[in-house]
Amino acid sequence: MERATVDADEAGRQSLFEGEPRTVLLSLAAEERVPPHSHPERAVVFQVLSGEIELTLDDETETLQAGELVRFDGDCDISPYATTASRALVTLAKS
Helix, strand or coil: CCCCCCCCCCCCEEECCCCCCEEEEEEECCCCECCCECCCCEEEEEEEEECEEEEEECCEEEEEECCCEEEEECCCCEEEEECCCEEEEEEEEEC
């Protein structure tokens, strides 16, 4: 068993465990956006833990509330935008 403490760094991110799958805690202030980027050769699960996030995948935007999650291909351009202070758990698995 591995245990992690959930405290994001000053950039609002924390890798929770070493190795695969990669698991990242994302903390965003209200009205903070992560610029578009991709995670090639990964399958991504994005789960909102608290707050509300508008998640843009390529040209489509979905609003996710706490407790909701989506799964998508990491080749998509992703850009999360927090409408309120938010936290999300992002799991990236090799595809």
